[in-house]
Amino acid sequence: MDSGTDYKVRLEVFEGPLDLLLHLVKKNELDIFNIPIAEITADYLNYIKLFRKLNLNFAGEFLVMASTLIHIKSRMLLPSIETVEEEELEDPRAALAARLMEYEKFKEAASILKEREAIQRDIYGRLPLIPQDEDYTIEATLFDLLDAFQKVVFRVEKEVREIIQEDIKVEDRIQEIMNLLENKRFINFETIFSGQRTKRLLIVTFLALLELIRLKMVFARQARPFGDIRIYKAKRELVA
Amino acid sequence: MEKEELKSIIECLLFFSDKPLSIEKLAEIMENDNFDQIKEAVEDLQKEYELRNSGLQVLNIAQGYQICTRGEFSSWVRKLYKAQTTFQLSLPALETLSIIAYKQPVTRGEIEKIRGVDTSYVLRTLLEKKLIRISGRKKLPGRPILYATSQDFLRYFGLKDLSEIPSLEEIKPPASG
Numbered sequence: 026m027d028s029g030t031d032y033k034v035r036l037e038v039f040e041g042p043l044d045l046l047l048h049l050v051k052k053n054e055l056d057i058f059n060i061p062i063a064e065i066t067a068d069y070l071n072y073i074k075l076f077r078k079l080n081l082n083f084a085g086e087f088l089v090m091a092s093t094l095i096h097i098k099s100r101m102l103l104p105s106i107e108t109v110e111e112e113e114l115e116d117p118r119a120a121l122a123a124r125l126m127e128y129e130k131f132k133e134a135a136s137i138l139k140e141r142e143a144i145q146r147d148i149y150g151r152l153p154l155i156p157q158d159e160d161y162t163i164e165a166t167l168f169d170l171l172d173a174f175q176k177v178v179f180r181v182e183k184e185v186r187e188i189i190q191e192d193i194k195v196e197d198r199i200q201e202i203m204n205l206l207e208n209k210r211f212i213n214f215e216t217i218f219s220g221q222r223t224k225r226l227l228i229v230t231f232l233a234l235l236e237l238i239r240l241k242m243v244f245a246r247q248a249r250p251f252g253d254i255r256i257y258k259a260k261r262e263l264v265a
Numbered sequence: 266m267e268k269e270e271l272k273s274i275i276e277c278l279l280f281f282s283d284k285p286l287s288i289e290k291l292a293e294i295m296e297n298d299n300f301d302q303i304k305e306a307v308e309d310l311q312k313e314y315e316l317r318n319s320g321l322q323v324l325n326i327a328q329g330y331q332i333c334t335r336g337e338f339s340s341w342v343r344k345l346y347k348a349q350t351t352f353q354l355s356l357p358a359l360e361t362l363s364i365i366a367y368k369q370p371v372t373r374g375e376i377e378k379i380r381g382v383d384t385s386y387v388l389r390t391l392l393e394k395k396l397i398r399i400s401g402r403k404k405l406p407g408r409p410i411l412y413a414t415s416q417d418f419l420r421y422f423g424l425k426d427l428s429e430i431p432s433l434e435e436i437k438p439p440a441s442g
Contacts, residue, residue, distance in 0.1 A: 040357055041382035086382050127379055133436050134363035135356065138422060142354060145423040147339030148324070149346070150331050151283045166393055250393060 042090030043128040045072060050125065058122050062101055066094040097121065165245035165254045170214075170238075173254050174231050177218045181227060193226055198233035206243065206258045214245070214254040266297060272306045276332070279310075285329030285420065327419035328426055361387045362396060362418070367433055370400045370411035388412065396421060 039045040049068050050057055073091060076083045100117040165173075205212055217234060221227050234256070237243045244257045275291060291303050307330050311323040314332075324333050334342055354362070361384055364376050377384050391397045400413035419426065 040360060041380055043381040084382055090381065124379075124381075128381070130433055130436050131360060131363050131367070131379060134367065134430070134433070135359035137431065137436070138359050138363055138366075139354075141422040141424070142359075144336060145421065146353075147336035148322075148333045148423065149339070149342050150324075150333040151281070166395070168389070168393060 041084065042087045043125060044132070045069065045087070046090065046121075047125055047129055047132070057125055058118075060118055060122065062094065062098045062118060066091075066098050069094055093121070163247050163250065163252075165247050169247060169251070169254060170231075170235070170245055172251075173214050174227075177215060178224065178227055181218075181222060181224070193229045195229055195233045195236060198230045199237055202230070202233055202237060202256075203242070206256070209258070211246075211255040211257040214256060217256065266295075268302075268306065271295070271297070271302065272310055275303070275306055276310055279307075279323060279330055279332045282331060285324070285327045285331040287329040290329070324423065325425050326423050327416050355387075357382075357384075357387050358391060362391065362414070365391075365397055365412050366414050366418070366427065366430060369413040370403075371413075372403050372405075372409040372411055374409060376412075 039048065046065070046069065049055075049065055049072075050060065053064075053068070055061065055065070070091060073083070073087060076087070097117045202217055205217065218227055218230055221230060234243070234245075238245055242259050244259060245254050246257055247254050274295060278286060278291060278294060288300050288304050288307070291307070292298055292300055295303070297303065307323065311325070311330075314321055314323050320335055320338055321332050322335050324331050357380075360380060361376060364379055365371055368375065368379075373384055373388060376388075388397070392399070395415055395417045397412050397418065398415045399410050401411045402408040403411050414427070418424075424430065
């Protein structure tokens with residue numbers, strides 16, 4: 026049969042070198058405390074070669090582990106000259122075995138969490154009601170704010186080259202942001218920075234915004250993760 | 266306050282709230298500092314829901330109580346509420362979360378030592394999802410950030426508190442001596 030090679034390649038995805046090593050130990054039914062290091066090193070390196078062949082990206086950590094394995098192998102091959110030293114008496118595989126044991130435990134713990142996640146996913150609680158008329162219900166995190174701020178800075182950097190010396194205080198900007206919010210329920214994040222042409226002014230404004238959020242005078246919200254951010258004036262919120 | 270009335274008020278609050286309410290919170294709202302009485306009423310309510318095979322249940326999660334739907338009926342809820350995305354955490358995220366849950370407060374370096382791989386991206390995602398929080402900085406050179414699990418972690422996994430996850434000693438790796 027020259028055609029019809031219907032291979033189905035199933036590649037297990039390994040989280041990291043320890044995961045791969047653990048897989049090899051399990052697959053070959055090895056005793057974790059008595060790993061035949063030469064065999065497992067060969068096995069491990071074969072996998073690395075396979076990754077290469079398949080053009081898979083793999084983290085540098087996989088190579089670090091390869092060198093660790095080779096190091097252990099060489100230590101086991103060479104007779105230790107100074108047998109007096111206590112350290113030399115220890116099995117060079119012990120540290121690796123301990124790491125594998127620990128990793129295996131957390132892997133199991135992760136699968137326990139996964140089961141709980143599956144159960145919990147089927148249970149629904151009431152969704153937040155306030156603000157009801159808006160989709161913007163997720164509190165923006167500091168990361169979201171920083172990302173949005175970076176965009177603003179990037180835009181301004183491209184636009185302006187002149188240098189203006191200005192003395193601005195955070196308190197003043199706080200007042201101005203509150204003024205912008207007057208008679209409005211919210212403003213867009215970008216609006217706060219519009220018309221501001223120096224980095225200094227942008228930073229002071231951003232600090233003012235952070236301060237307002239800290240003081241719970243405004244809320245930064247978005248409709249979905251990484252979405253646009255709106256700044257809401259704090260109203261009476263549910264106490265919960 | 267009559268016991269039945271107390272129970273009804275609690276039911277109303279647990280139904281309305283979009284997050285678990287602690288006994289302390291319930292006590293504060295009802296201006297009743299008899300924690301035992303409130304706890305008893307909540308537990309009575311819990312039993313009542315169970316006994317009459319309600320579609321709802323009084324869950325004890327994240328150090329509080331909340332009225333939620335029962336898992337058996339999830340397919341019906343999904344028919345009504347299609348917008349719900351079936352979000353699921355990745356294996357690296359679960360691994361990292363379990364390490365944080367057991368070792369908290371823990372630094373990124375300590376997590377990476379156990380996992381053997383870079384974890385910065387995963388940590389960022391978990392922070393964004395609010396499943397973990399920054400609990401401080403370790404008194405070490407460089408003052409590395411310490412991570413701990415959040416209230417949302419407990420809610421996400423339906424845990425009353427951290428004692429509900431089995432201890433590390435109890436965890437037995439599958440099928441190995």
